[in-house]
Amino acid sequence: MTATRHGRRPPVSWLAVRPEGLLVVPAGVFVDPLRAVDRALVTHGHADHARPGSAHVGATEETLAIMRARYGAAAGGRLEPFAWGETRSLGGVDITFRPAGHVLGSAQIVLEHAGTRVVVTGDYKRTADPTCRGFEPVACDVLVTEATFGLPVFRHPPPAAEVAKLLDSLRLFPERAHAVGVYALGKCQRLIALLRAAGYDRPIYLHGALVALCELYEAWGVSLGPLLPASAAAKADLAGAIVLAPPSALADRWARRLPDPVVAAASGWMRVRQRARQRGVELPLVISDHADWPELLATVEDTDPAEVWVTHGREDALVHAVRQTGRAARALALVGFEDEPE
Numbered sequence: 001m002t003a004t005r006h007g008r009r010p011p012v013s014w015l016a017v018r019p020e021g022l023l024v025v026p027a028g029v030f031v032d033p034l035r036a037v038d039r040a041l042v043t044h045g046h047a048d049h050a051r052p053g054s055a056h057v058g059a060t061e062e063t064l065a066i067m068r069a070r071y072g073a074a075a076g077g078r079l080e081p082f083a084w085g086e087t088r089s090l091g092g093v094d095i096t097f098r099p100a101g102h103v104l105g106s107a108q109i110v111l112e113h114a115g116t117r118v119v120v121t122g123d124y125k126r127t128a129d130p131t132c133r134g135f136e137p138v139a140c141d142v143l144v145t146e147a148t149f150g151l152p153v154f155r156h157p158p159p160a161a162e163v164a165k166l167l168d169s170l171r172l173f174p175e176r177a178h179a180v181g182v183y184a185l186g187k188c189q190r191l192i193a194l195l196r197a198a199g200y201d202r203p204i205y206l207h208g209a210l211v212a213l214c215e216l217y218e219a220w221g222v223s224l225g226p227l228l229p230a231s232a233a234a235k236a237d238l239a240g241a242i243v244l245a246p247p248s249a250l251a252d253r254w255a256r257r258l259p260d261p262v263v264a265a266a267s268g269w270m271r272v273r274q275r276a277r278q279r280g281v282e283l284p285l286v287i288s289d290h291a292d293w294p295e296l297l298a299t300v301e302d303t304d305p306a307e308v309w310v311t312h313g314r315e316d317a318l319v320h321a322v323r324q325t326g327r328a329a330r331a332l333a334l335v336g337f338e339d340e341p342e
């Protein structure tokens with residue numbers, strides 16, 4: 001591997017971009033394919049990475065459990081779990097899953113073939129998160145990285161400070177429900193864990209769409225404390241309570257049951273004030289499950305690749321910044337990854 005470091009373009013003709021996504025040619029396997037294929041490797045359970053219906057699906061046990069919870073029998077034909085750090089060979093390609101720190105089960109996929117090591121990060125973050133395994137930088141020749149927040153303006157504040165804003169507001173408005181928009185996989189459980197770490201031990205009320213994945217996290221050993229269904233609560237019980245719901249539910253009729261709600265949202269996008277305003281968010285909480293700009297750059301330094309491929313997000317700024325470090329970089333034109341629900 002060292003022979004290919006710095007200056008020389010590594011021989012990675014064995015990876016190809018196809019309409020279905022990134023193909024590992026000798027193994028005949030796609031990483032996070034955009035539609036059902038014969039063989040898929042899946043980095044994590046978010047819907048734009050984990051699509052149902054592939055004949056063979058390789059992923060961590062946790063990710064496969066999330067896919068089963070979301071898709072049932074349609075998750076895939078054969079679900080093939082990879083243990084953390086276990087290496088398996090397929091068509092002469094060694095495949096290993098290493099933690100990505102994004103959500104429960106989220107992995108980077110390490111691919112080794114013909115003396116070259118490629119790391120596909122999937123979505124990742126490097127900030128500590130008690131609900132999943134922490135990101136491990138893996139030295140490589142080619143780093144295929146996400147860039148959801150790939151602009152210098154994106155610097156996520158410490159999550160504990162954002163949670164303190166929510167708890168301050170609760171003290172200030174003890175009669176108002178505090179309704180926080182969170183996505184069901186990852187953000188919901190992380191926000192609960194952050195609240196528990198800050199000493200908040202009262203029941204937290206959940207929209208029905210969040211219950212199943214909270215139970216799944218609990219089953220995987222992530223303690224979330226007392227949780228109650230919001231639908232079964234009397235309106236008076238929700239005064240001064242924290243209620244978590246998908247962002248879409250807070251914008252529709254569902255929110256009318258809440259007493260004088262303070263509408264909050266936990267997302268990296270809350271850094272963009274205009275987005276918060278557009279969504280009617282009174283209390284924006286900048287809590288992200290993606291690497292911010294300094295984390296993206298630190299990952300390039302730590303993994304020390306000769307070449308960086310930037311997948312979804314804001315590719316251009318990161319490509320430019322990587323080239324300034326003397327490395328080759330290019331944007332991979334993979335379509336189908338939305339503005340990450342985050």
Ligand SMILES: [Zn+2]
Pocket residue numbers: 044046049102123340
């Ligand atoms: Zn994701």
Ligand SMILES: [Zn+2]
Pocket residue numbers: 046048049123312337340
């Ligand atoms: Zn993503």
